[in-house]
Amino acid sequence: MRAIKIDSNRNPIIKSGKFVWVTGIDVVAQNCDQAMRQQLGELNYSADKGIQYFDNVMGGNPNFQRFEAQARTQISNVDGVTGIASFNYEFKDGVLSYNVSINTIYGTVTVADQV
Numbered sequence: 001m002r003a004i005k006i007d008s009n010r011n012p013i014i015k016s017g018k019f020v021w022v023t024g025i026d027v028v029a030q031n032c033d034q035a036m037r038q039q040l041g042e043l044n045y046s047a048d049k050g051i052q053y054f055d056n057v058m059g060g061n062p063n064f065q066r067f068e069a070q071a072r073t074q075i076s077n078v079d080g081v082t083g084i085a086s087f088n089y090e091f092k093d094g095v096l097s098y099n100v101s102i103n104t105i106y107g108t109v110t111v112a113d114q115v
Contacts, residue, residue: 025104029111035049053115075111082103086099
């Protein structure tokens, strides 16, 4: 597997006029990170992919169980993922932080960020 490498701002990396590629565990980690950031309905041709951040987390009555269930589903659907070893999150001062340990066909990788 391979994908175009993205930087910390999620922009494609281009060197000498050519895309930089990631392979192996790095591509699975990058795709899992993208899956966690995808808002439900954001993709025109795959409107069923993504997580309902506004309804589940950022609304008046957060539903963290639904957030976790949707996140686990999205990560599990990424090519190369064989399971989720652990899923931790914290919601503090309006910021949702998550840390997910993911088993892949290449080994274990961690995806963590804040929303």
